Amino acid sequence: MPDVRAVFVPEGLEGERVDAAVSRLFGLSRAKAADLALAGHVVVDGKRVLKSERLVAGSMLEVALPGGEVDPVISPRAEPVPGMRVVYDDHDIVVVDKPAGVAAHPSVGWDGPDVVGGLVAAGFRISTSGAPERQGIVSRLDVGTSGLMVVAKSETAYSRLKQAFRSRTVDKTYHALVQGLPDPVVGTIEAPIGRHPGHDYKFAVMRSGKVSVTHYEVIEAFRHVSLLEIHLETGRTHQIRVHLAALKHPCVGDPLYGADPRLAAKVGLDRQWLHARGLGFEHPASGEYVHFESPYPDDLQHVLDLVATF
8 A cells, every 4th residue: 555645845845846856855766756746646735746847835745655665854953043032832832933044844955943943942842733844833934034923832723723824814914115115005916826937936926826815005105115014815925025026016125026136235135124023813722812913123123224214
């Protein structure tokens, strides 16, 4: 009997070919991985895929392995994460304020710090639900995005929070500093997002993409940039960055999506100005609504102080 293994595609394999990713995740030769795909034994989000198709981070990858094959090679590393702050902690959940430059969880191709490893190093018990490298993770932030994340500690919390994110009942508030002034100053972007056809690690608005909805409002307008508050209905990879770029107002410091690198250099910013400011949801154990807020980190506040003087 084949041994069916299921893992979420890690950020480090974003844009990787199916055969290459399966080879790296399960310790197989690339030829063997290609044979499994050809035989219909590789499934992504419920659909069989060809060996040459590209993977999207966060997708569910299922592989029917011959008996006796090895486990995935990814495993959490207990390493402290400087600057990561615990905002709230109880028996079921822990809410952290993630610095930029930190991944949500370990992944192939990423050798930097991650939230899961940082919590384990600090002595936190994390839910064992989910793929080994994503234990307790119910939603993610990009490496270059700072702000709030909730991590499940109990199995019940993991199940209920995953369902809350799927059913879009979690309140996610972001602040973004963008180039120019959006018109109108309050609006909703409804545009499907899919993988950019010409770039392995980039996404774009495209008809074949997944439904994506972003609400925004200008909080403050400066001479060359605007500060926006953003609420997400959906949680696609790079959703805010893609939607704002589609409006021709990319996040400051985000050259992947068209931001002016000269402006980023002028204000000393080496990542996108995007911060997960607020997070609210029904507590998975008590059912009471809880809400958390995160102040701007020093690098983003410094940029705001500078642009106010332009």
